[in-house]
Amino acid sequence: MSDLTFNKIAGAVLATGLAIVGLRELSAGVFTPEHPAKPGYLVEVAEEGGEGGAAADTLPDWGTVLPTADVAAGEAAFAKCKSCHVVDASNANGTGPGLHAVVGRKPGAHPGFAYSPSMTEFAGKAPVWDYDHLYEFLKAPQKYIPGTKMTFVGLKKSDERVNIIAYLKAQGGTLPVPAPDPSRAPGAAAAAAPAAEGAAAPAAEGQPTTTEAAPPASTSGGPAGQAPAQPGAPAPAPAAAPAKK
Ligand code: HEC
Known part of the structure; x- marks a missing residue:
C-alpha cells in the first residue's frame, strides 16, 4: 500500500522531470538557429559596435562641420524640442529651460x-554647454546625464544633431566655431555613420525572420524525448535577441 503510494509519487516526480527535459529539448529545437552559418548574427555584432555604444561615438570636427551645417534643417528638427523649449530671445522657461544662447x-x-x-x-563637471557636450547629450539625454528631467x-542621427546645434548656436550662442582639428579626421565620422547604419539595417530585418523561420526541426517528440543525444547542442545564443535600442 505505502509502496504503491511511493510509486505514485515517484512516478509523478519522474513525469515532471521528463516534461521539463522535453520542454527544454523542444525549446532548443525552436530557438537554435536553422542556419548558424548565416552571417546575420555576425553583422549584428558589428551593428552594436558601430552604432550602439554611446561612448564609441566619433565626435565631429566642429571647425569643419559647423560652417557647412544646414541651419534651416536644424530649425525644422527643433520642432521636436518645441513642446518643452523656446529658443527665442524671450528665453522663457516651460517644461524645459529657455534655450536662447544655450551654446556656451x-x-x-x-x-x-x-x-x-x-x-x-553635471554643471560641476562641465563649465559650459560646448559642442561636444550638446552632441552627446542630445544623442541620449538619459544616458549622458542619468537622472536628467529631460x-x-x-536624436540618433549625427547630422540631425549637428544641424540642431548649428541652429542653437545661431540663436544667441556665445561659443566661437573652433579651428578645424585634423586629429578628428574630418569626414571620417560622416563616412562611418551611413556605413554603420547601412550594415545595421539588413541585420535588423533579417534577424527576426531567421528566428521565426526556424520551425522545430527537432527530434524530440514529447516528454519521453529522453534523447541524451543533444547535450552538446549549442545553447541559443543570447545575442539572438535583436538589440533593440
Ligand atoms: C519632454 C520635454 C523636453 C523635450 C522634448 C526636450 N527637452 Fe531639453 N530639457 C527638458 C528639461 C526638463 C530639461 C532640464 C533637465 C534637467 O534639469 O535635468 C532640459 C534641458 C535641456 C538642455 C540643458 C539646458 C540648460 O540650461 O542646462 C538642453 C541643451 C536641451 N534641453 C536641449 C533640448 C533639445 C535641443 C531638444 C530637442 C532635440 C530638447 N531639449 C527636447 C525637457 C525637454
Whole structure:
C-alpha cells in the first residue's frame, strides 16, 4: 500500500522531470538557429559596435562641420524640442529651460528653472554647454546625464544633431566655431555613420525572420524525448535577441 503510494509519487516526480527535459529539448529545437552559418548574427555584432555604444561615438570636427551645417534643417528638427523649449530671445522657461544662447552657457544655470540634481551635478563637471557636450547629450539625454528631467529619447542621427546645434548656436550662442582639428579626421565620422547604419539595417530585418523561420526541426517528440543525444547542442545564443535600442 505505502509502496504503491511511493510509486505514485515517484512516478509523478519522474513525469515532471521528463516534461521539463522535453520542454527544454523542444525549446532548443525552436530557438537554435536553422542556419548558424548565416552571417546575420555576425553583422549584428558589428551593428552594436558601430552604432550602439554611446561612448564609441566619433565626435565631429566642429571647425569643419559647423560652417557647412544646414541651419534651416536644424530649425525644422527643433520642432521636436518645441513642446518643452523656446529658443527665442524671450528665453522663457516651460517644461524645459529657455534655450536662447544655450551654446556656451553654463549648464543648469538658466534663472528661474528648477533643474534636476543630476543636471546641477553635471554643471560641476562641465563649465559650459560646448559642442561636444550638446552632441552627446542630445544623442541620449538619459544616458549622458542619468537622472536628467529631460524626458526626451534623443536624436540618433549625427547630422540631425549637428544641424540642431548649428541652429542653437545661431540663436544667441556665445561659443566661437573652433579651428578645424585634423586629429578628428574630418569626414571620417560622416563616412562611418551611413556605413554603420547601412550594415545595421539588413541585420535588423533579417534577424527576426531567421528566428521565426526556424520551425522545430527537432527530434524530440514529447516528454519521453529522453534523447541524451543533444547535450552538446549549442545553447541559443543570447545575442539572438535583436538589440533593440
Ligand atoms: C519632454 C520635454 C523636453 C523635450 C522634448 C526636450 N527637452 Fe531639453 N530639457 C527638458 C528639461 C526638463 C530639461 C532640464 C533637465 C534637467 O534639469 O535635468 C532640459 C534641458 C535641456 C538642455 C540643458 C539646458 C540648460 O540650461 O542646462 C538642453 C541643451 C536641451 N534641453 C536641449 C533640448 C533639445 C535641443 C531638444 C530637442 C532635440 C530638447 N531639449 C527636447 C525637457 C525637454
